[in-house]
Amino acid sequence: MYVIYISLFIIGIILGSFYNVVGLRLPKNESIISPGSHCVNCNHKLNWYELIPVFSYIFLHGKCRTCKQKISWQYPLIELLTGVLFVISFLLFGINYDTLISLVLVSIVITTFISDCKYMVILDEVLIIASILLLILLYFQGGLIYTFRHLLSGLLLFSTMLLIKVVGDHAFKQESLGWGDVKLSAVAGILLGFKLGTIYIFLGAVLALPYAIYQTIRQKNSMIPFGPFLVLSMIIIFWNSGLFLKFINILMGV
Numbered sequence: 169m170y171v172i173y174i175s176l177f178i179i180g181i182i183l184g185s186f187y188n189v190v191g192l193r194l195p196k197n198e199s200i201i202s203p204g205s206h207c208v209n210c211n212h213k214l215n216w217y218e219l220i221p222v223f224s225y226i227f228l229h230g231k232c233r234t235c236k237q238k239i240s241w242q243y244p245l246i247e248l249l250t251g252v253l254f255v256i257s258f259l260l261f262g263i264n265y266d267t268l269i270s271l272v273l274v275s276i277v278i279t280t281f282i283s284d285c286k287y288m289v290i291l292d293e294v295l296i297i298a299s300i301l302l303l304i305l306l307y308f309q310g311g312l313i314y315t316f317r318h319l320l321s322g323l324l325l326f327s328t329m330l331l332i333k334v335v336g337d338h339a340f341k342q343e344s345l346g347w348g349d350v351k352l353s354a355v356a357g358i359l360l361g362f363k364l365g366t367i368y369i370f371l372g373a374v375l376a377l378p379y380a381i382y383q384t385i386r387q388k389n390s391m392i393p394f395g396p397f398l399v400l401s402m403i404i405i406f407w408n409s410g411l412f413l414k415f416i417n418i419l420m421g422v
């Protein structure tokens with residue numbers, strides 16, 4: 169078992185380091201392959217021992233080896249977080265398709281946090297690849313009809329969010345929801361199914377509310393990225409789906 173935990177942690181921090189590149193470069197239409205990893209200050213090209221996730225940061229004392237410019241702590245934090253969330257996924261679900269689904273979900277969460285917080289963008293590339301992976305995993309987990317039901321839930325959740333966006337845009341006379349949030353909800357529907365999907369929208373809004381109020385009071389930019397709250401809602405619900413399903417059944421009087 170320890171071998172699985174350690175492997176998942178290592179795969180997690182390596183992928184986390186890749187997600188940093190994806191989340192920071194793709195929204196700017198930059199290639200994720202070239203130029204290779206370099207210092208953003210002096211362009212010094214990183215050697216192999218400066219590219220080891222988390223450990224290089226510690227070993228370099230958080231500074232570029234050439235120009236001594238501080239490296240953002242967000243890099244190792246994202247790497248570490250991905251590793252930890254991968255391990256938690258296996259802790260929660262064990263040897264099960266749900267673990268693999270959870271790994272895809274963690275990847276959506278991490279990349280969306282980076283790109284939406286920094287650029288207010290949720291990447292199509294991430295959503296498309298994640299959807300395909302989820303559909304394949306769902307097929308292996310529950311067969312064709314099961315997969316089709318989840319796909320339909322994705323469409324329903326997409327339509328629901330689109331409706332909220334159209335009404336919201338009209339009511340507030342400005343963009344209320346981003347297109348990224350609407351598209352992300354299709355993936356949430358595929359992942360969660362329709363029952364849990366409806367809760368996902370509510371929970372996302374509840375999670376975002378305190379931050380939205382805080383930003384309004386500070387009279388700062390009224391546009392806040394909604395994506396991070398939506399993906400947070402997704403992972404909370406998926407990781408506790410048994411609990412949430414019980415809750416829905418009580419609400420519906422089953």
Ligand SMILES: [Zn+2]
Nearest residue numbers: 207210232235
């Ligand atoms: Zn440098």
